[in-house]
Amino acid sequence: MMNVNDLRTWFPSIDGNEEQRKILLSGIERIIRELDEMKDPEKLTLGDMPNYTEDYYNKIAEKSIVPEAGANYDDVISSIMELSKGHRFINRNYVANATPLANVASILGNLLMVLLNGNNIWDVDGSAAANAEVRVTSMLSKIVGYDPDMSSGYTTWGGQGAVFNSLRMAIARMFPHSNETGVPNNLYCFCSELSHFSLYKSMEATGIGTNNLIRVKVNPDHSMDLNDLREKMEEVIRKGGIPLYVLATMGTTDTFGIDDLSAIKTLTTQLEDQYGLAPIFIHADTAMGGMYTFFNDYDYEKNPLQFEAEVVEVLKGYTAKFKHIHLADSMVFDFHKLGQTPYITSLFLVKDKMNFQYVDLDPEETPYVGNRGYGSYHTSYTLECSRMGSSIAIYASLLAFGKEGYQQLLANYVRVNLQFRKRLLEVFSNAAVTNEVAPVTTFRFYPNEVIWEKELQGQATLSELQEVNEFNDRFAELIGIHRDTIYFGNTKKQRKVHVIDHDERQSVYAHKLYTVSPYTTVEDVEHYIAFLKQYMDIHTKELAYA
Numbered sequence: 001m002m003n004v005n006d007l008r009t010w011f012p013s014i015d016g017n018e019e020q021r022k023i024l025l026s027g028i029e030r031i032i033r034e035l036d037e038m039k040d041p042e043k044l045t046l047g048d049m050p051n052y053t054e055d056y057y058n059k060i061a062e063k064s065i066v067p068e069a070g071a072n073y074d075d076v077i078s079s080i081m082e083l084s085k086g087h088r089f090i091n092r093n094y095v096a097n098a099t100p101l102a103n104v105a106s107i108l109g110n111l112l113m114v115l116l117n118g119n120n121i122w123d124v125d126g127s128a129a130a131n132a133e134v135r136v137t138s139m140l141s142k143i144v145g146y147d148p149d150m151s152s153g154y155t156t157w158g159g160q161g162a163v164f165n166s167l168r169m170a171i172a173r174m175f176p177h178s179n180e181t182g183v184p185n186n187l188y189c190f191c192s193e194l195s196h197f198s199l200y201k202s203m204e205a206t207g208i209g210t211n212n213l214i215r216v217k218v219n220p221d222h223s224m225d226l227n228d229l230r231e232k233m234e235e236v237i238r239k240g241g242i243p244l245y246v247l248a249t250m251g252t253t254d255t256f257g258i259d260d261l262s263a264i265k266t267l268t269t270q271l272e273d274q275y276g277l278a279p280i281f282i283h284a285d286t287a288m289g290g291m292y293t294f295f296n297d298y299d300y301e302k303n304p305l306q307f308e309a310e311v312v313e314v315l316k317g318y319t320a321k322f323k324h325i326h327l328a329d330s331m332v333f334d335f336h337k338l339g340q341t342p343y344i345t346s347l348f349l350v351k352d353k354m355n356f357q358y359v360d361l362d363p364e365e366t367p368y369v370g371n372r373g374y375g376s377y378h379t380s381y382t383l384e385c386s387r388m389g390s391s392i393a394i395y396a397s398l399l400a401f402g403k404e405g406y407q408q409l410l411a412n413y414v415r416v417n418l419q420f421r422k423r424l425l426e427v428f429s430n431a432a433v434t435n436e437v438a439p440v441t442t443f444r445f446y447p448n449e450v451i452w453e454k455e456l457q458g459q460a461t462l463s464e465l466q467e468v469n470e471f472n473d474r475f476a477e478l479i480g481i482h483r484d485t486i487y488f489g490n491t492k493k494q495r496k497v498h499v500i501d502h503d504e505r506q507s508v509y510a511h512k513l514y515t516v517s518p519y520t521t522v523e524d525v526e527h528y529i530a531f532l533k534q535y536m537d538i539h540t541k542e543l544a545y546a
């Protein structure tokens with residue numbers, strides 16, 4: 001039987017003694033070593049993937065029970081290491097989504113966060129993370145062009161959290177009494193039809209309701225069609241509704257479409273003047289694209305990092321759009337996407353910190369923190385109460401890479417995609433690339449000749465389009481079986497297109513290559529192409545016999 005004193009070996013020391021340090025270090029060493037032993041650059045997973053039968057999780061649940069007595073150190077580590085068997089590892093074989101391989105600086109930052117176990121709600125409880133949060137907020141404000149004396153920010157629950165927090169702020173800014181009386185029922189929000197579902201969920205959760213979410217059509221480059229936005233905003237106004245909020249997506253999740261923020265700002269300002277409206281809140285959803293602001297002051301003429309001309313061309317195009325982010329009322333840095341840090345490391349940045357007053361709690365409502373006269377950093381405007389100090393991991397990464405390091409990583413994503421697009425079209429006579437150059441390439445295969453242009457122009461028939469969708473859906477199934485070798489992503493709604501013989505626009509299916517690892521280089525492209533080729537040959541043969 002253990003007593004409390006015995007249990008102390010499960011805790012870090014309070015006097016810094018070497019013995020207890022060694023216990024912790026030995027566990028960490030073992031975990032890292034055993035993970036390393038499972039790594040295989042030719043495979044996606046650590047060890048073999050389990051057989052995920054229907055009742056896989058049910059079986060696990062059935063035999064799970066809190067043990068009567070605690071286990072010893074080695075057994076606990078053995079048990080948690082069991083969990084990692086078959087886990088996907090972000091080497092060059094994972095190209096399905098913008099999933100990061102957490103960099104070492106951020107891992108150490110996270111470890112420090114856990115060891116200090118600060119609570120980011122209050123500097124008295126979490127001075128390290130408060131300190132790091134103030135730093136990264138200022139650093140990143142300067143990168144995007146917010147006035148660092150006016151801006152503010154905090155780490156929160158993802159890009160989705162940033163959308164929710166910005167919507168809540170928009171409501172309270174336009175209707176300061178809505179916090180007490182509830183949300184008016186004639187508020188409307190606008191976003192691209194390719195935007196992330198974050199806003200849809202936030203419409204539900206704020207009580208505005210998803211019926212009041214207006215989806216705007218997209219241009220061929222997957223950015224919001226601003227004529228359609230204007231028409232839809234004016235229609236809302238004509239019918240007595242109030243335009244509250246526009247979500248400008250800067251890097252759509254599947255296709256990396258980038259909305260024209262500057263034109264959106266011009267449009268909302270015009271409508272405000274014309275109709276005497278209160279300022280319409282603009283949140284730049286930069287969860288996917290935000291890191292590319294690191295090029296905002298890159299000298300493309302001198303090109304100090306010597307990027308290839310075609311890479312420069314693409315980056316320059318991004319900068320032309322991302323340099324306007326400072327016009328948005330808020331934005332987000334999702335470091336756990338293109339910034340290569342652990343989940344969750346998202347910084348919600350607000351251009352004008354005065355806006356926090358609309359969502360702040362009365363000190364009387366927060367008797368637990370911040371009203372003792374000590375501590376000057378107190379985030380009572382967050383939806384979280386206790387909040388993890390993930391700013392430490394962000395801070396560590398920014399120090400480790402600097403602006404240049406990130407520019408190198410971000411340029412490489414583009415470089416690899418350029419090569420992939422080129423090779424795909426060379427090797428496959430039945431392939432089309434269906435988005436602009438980005439860290440992600442969407443592509444589509446055809447059973448016969450390529451009719452992408454026709455589909456995009458709305459000139460295909462419904463059955464033609466469906467046949468191609470099905471061809472791609474089946475191919476996704478086929479390569480999905482072999483996902484422990486290479487895991488490609490796919491989407492059933494890359495975009496919508498018109499067809500000639502049906503009123504409703506139809507969804508386009510596509511495959512995705514997302515290369516956001518420092519281990520995906522131009523040389524690896526042949527590896528992806530060979531994989532696709534191997535299974536496309538099987539796929540077309542099967543079809544011929546069918």
Ligand SMILES: *Cc1c(COP(=O)(O)O)cnc(C)c1O
Pocket residue numbers: 157158159160161195196198249251252253285286287288334346
């Ligand atoms: C990923 C993503 C989100 C959601 O971000 P999380 O960090 O996963 O919550 C929101 N918007 C866009 C455009 C995204 O790509």
